[in-house]
Amino acid sequence: MIDVNIEMIGSRVLVRAEDQKEHVNPSGVIIVESYAPEVLGTVIACGDVTEVKPGDVVLFTPESGREMEWNGTQYLVLDESEILAVWDEDQEPV
16 A cells, blocks of 8 residues: 555545556457556545545546646546446456
């Protein structure tokens, strides 16, 4: 976990997007990152939200959020409503 001394306000969530070279859709087709329909990221800090917590891996669209840089690292500030799902890394893919 990354230690970031920042407190998010309202329903905002600070996310570090995961490095993704390729995306495999449910049919097994590999899609180049720039064309992937969704992106995974790790929640770093949360405001007043109910669905996610720091450390959760979340799914969101590439257009979501607002980019920011903190100590040389790129992050996204998302509204909780922009998060599509919480990724369960322990669950086997269907």
